[in-house]
Amino acid sequence: MNRPALAALTEAWQSRADWALQALDERAAEDGERAAYHAWQAPAREQLNRVLAGSDFVVEQARRLPAMLANLHGSGWLARALAAGELRAALAAQLGELGEQADDDQLGALLRNFRNAQQVRIIWRDVTRQADLAETCRDLSDLADACIDLAYHWLYPKHCAQFGTPLGRYSQQAQHLVILGMGKLGAGELNLSSDIDLIFAYPEGGETEGGRRSLDNQEFFTRLGQRLIKALDAHTVDGFVFRTDMRLRPYGSSGPLVYSFAAMEQYYQDQGRDWERYAMIKARVVGGDAVAGAHLLEQLRPFVYRRYLDFSAIEALRTMKGLIQQEVQRRGMAQNIKLGAGGIREVEFIAQAFQLIHGGRDLSLQQRPLLGVLDTLCDQGYLPDDVVSELKEAYGFLRYVEHALQAVADQQTQMLPEAPEARARIAWLMGYSDWASFYDDLAHWRERVAWHFAQVIADPDDDAPKAQAHPADEWQPLWLSGPNQDEAAALEQLRDAGFADADEAWRKLCGLQASPALRQVQRVGRERLDAFVPRLLAQISEHAQPDLALARVLPLVEAVLRRSAYLVLLTENPGALQQLVILCAASPYIAAQMARYPLLLDELLNEGRLYSPPQADELASELRQRLLRIPEEDLEQQMEALRHFKLAHSLRVAASEVAGTLPLMKVSDYLTWLAEAILREVLNLAWQQMVLRHGRPRRADGGVCDPDFIIVGYGKVGGIELGHSSDLDLVFIHGADPQAETDGERSIDGAQFFTRLGQRIIHLLTTQTTSGQLYEVDMRLRPSGASGLLVSSLAAFHKYQQLEAWTWEHQALVRARMLAGSESVATAFEAIRCEVLGQARELAALQQEVAGMRAKMRDNLGSRETAAGTADNAFSATAPFDLKHDAGGIVDIEFMVQYAVLAWSAQCPALLRFTDNIRILEELERAGLIASEDVRLLQEAYKAYRAAAHRLALQQLPGVVSGDLFHDERHGVRRIWQSLGLG
The missing domain is CATH 3.30.460.10 (Beta Polymerase, domain 2)
Incomplete structure (x- = not known):
């Protein structure tokens, strides 16, 4: 916010200063005082001339109290x-x-x-x-x-x-x-x-x-x-x-x-x-x-600050601005740099619009200074850097003008003067040689502020040429007339718009009009709905499948009738409405998430961000920063922030998958990174709460834990293969002394501490709030399963894996890895994992156990019509193929990989480096244990099955396809299964 340098003290301004100085000397002489202004040394003397020339108020105060300026100068207060x-x-x-x-x-x-x-x-x-x-x-x-x-x-x-x-x-x-x-x-x-x-x-x-x-x-x-x-x-x-x-x-x-x-x-x-x-x-x-x-x-x-996105604030600010404009016009205040177009108030409105809309959820916006809010809008991605820079420059310039106007006579004014001499003084105080050059710069900044104000506050319909009707206008009579509308005319309009089943579309719209929820809505909510639905119909009529789009968006509309600020959001943001229609039509999973959690509508406001999920380190940093803005003692807000973060980023991944901008492997990567980031923060919150209550537990060497605890992921999260709505298979392990007491006032032993810590973590993950739960958690893979301790010590985990674990538990260990917690305990866990998995096994017995477990799973979970894909009819178009459980499917590939790791890692430790199937298969190929062509077949089949399962999940369908699909993949997987001696 630079302002022009000091303007030269011309002869005219020096003359004014000399006159003021003489008046001050005369007044001082009357009181028998001598302020000795002439004796001031540079630069104070030059500053004195400048201030006396610029401010009548300073001259008046110095004449009223002759010693005031001299005392201020002598105390040094003027110079620092x-x-x-x-x-x-x-x-x-x-x-x-x-x-x-x-x-x-x-x-x-x-x-x-x-x-x-x-x-x-x-x-x-x-x-x-x-x-x-x-x-x-x-x-x-x-x-x-x-x-x-x-x-x-x-x-x-x-x-x-x-x-x-x-x-x-x-x-x-x-x-x-x-x-x-x-x-x-x-x-x-x-x-x-x-x-x-x-x-x-x-x-x-x-x-x-x-x-x-x-x-x-x-x-x-x-x-x-x-x-x-x-x-x-x-x-x-x-x-x-x-x-x-x-x-x-x-x-x-x-x-x-x-x-x-x-x-x-x-x-x-x-x-x-x-x-x-x-x-x-x-x-x-x-x-x-x-x-x-x-x-x-x-x-x-x-x-x-409302807990939801409150786009009704824009309409309120727009109304306030309209009233101000009327007053400005009535009183002839166009030259008011605060209230006029492009003035200070418009910069304030821009910042406060975002605060009122988003401040209930984004606590970083709950601040008072305008420049701080603008910086936050930039940092958080609400406004581009160049927009914020321009607004800050303009605001600074306008505030300097305001101060120049008020410095003259200590009057509360923001009006530009009309008298030539007064104009010349303001221009000079601002550092300009003349009024014209000053006014050009002022007009530039006011124009820029007005333009940015229009982008944020102005009615979206104002951009359309006045002679051109808004696309929503043709749908307004149909909606506002409702059941009283001529049904034949309504059906004809719907058919002309591309609805294949106009009768069903009309029935749905009439159903919304007659819904009990709508009868309970207050007048303002009804007005917002009436403004929104014609826009929705106009947008849906442009979609290739308007029937599908209408059927999937209307549940969201019904869900937010009592919270109509969401309707304002979509009305105010045509781009967000367009994205809503596209995504809901593409995926009932996304449509259901939107209807259940309308706060996700916020994500539609930034199309670039919606289809570009962040990388792992960015995810972790964003979540950490979001939680840092919440008071440590506010657990409710922390839980809501975690849930909103998960919902928002899950939506971004789903949207990117639907749009084709994110391939399958990346989808699983992002969903896994998201889970890891959340688990790290959940562990941190639970640890802080436990330490605050009981103090820190101790290690066997007497040192305090920090935290000497890890969350281990098994299954999909361990194998970096999470899907939409996947649960988390977790195991908790600590490296502390179970008998040692914690160092707090309410001390407990280490075993109790870590058990409660585990319970706290599960509570944070699974508790249902208004934003749902974070994850379903399955702890049955821990030692001794549901009957075992919730948290194991490293020693107990090691002993169990060596002496008591079944082969299927060692299979599960293949995909186990640390997700959050202490690096030292993670290193010890990995050493145990490698030791257990890397021990030599008798192949015939291993083959029998793996094949036996797989047979049980097929019998219990496979398609009964085709004997889990093994019957003669398994490949017909009328038969189902369960992508996961039937023969030749996902589980067969997973079992083969797990068998290979257990069978051969003793002589090939590189097989233990990774936990995901694709990279383990690469290691098997590199070691020459499975032929390259077979590895390629397994990898491509695995990715094809999972891609199909993901698509079905987004359509909220079970992971079952027609039996006439994936013939080559299924035959190839079964052939390799048999070649490994598993069946």
């Missing part, structure tokens, strides 16, 4: 930025000198003189370019904070001495006022002559005690609030401190001056309006009881 808290400390010191007998008038005089001196200092540093925008806004906000809070704390004991101390009815604790700063004050962004918007509240009702007569707390704080406003706002011979505006409180000027917390919460819950949500984004405790104020803001947070 203030440290944090320095301004407040200076005011507190002056208030401390007032004495106990001082009255409110003396308080007001002190505050005004302090404010005026600081205002002179801030203008000085702004005009001379010693302070940037951030420093100026920070100093002004700190000045307001100090004046408000210190004045309140000065008045409070005097008020209590007069009326008694207010006590809470239930807590019986002394009550304090909570002063909320709104708008630019709340955000720490005050301008040079800003008013301050305040709201007063107090925690509890009750009465005062210790006064001459008891007062209700409401009356006590009302009177105290009035005294505080007078101390800040009243105009006296010394001026004012801050113009104070209380109209943002509930019910505005017609409502009480102060509210209890309960009344505040009730008001915003029942009657809070959209513009009040917008205002509450900036709310900050600026005075009074900071602790109670934090509780109040937490109570009001759900009003501001």
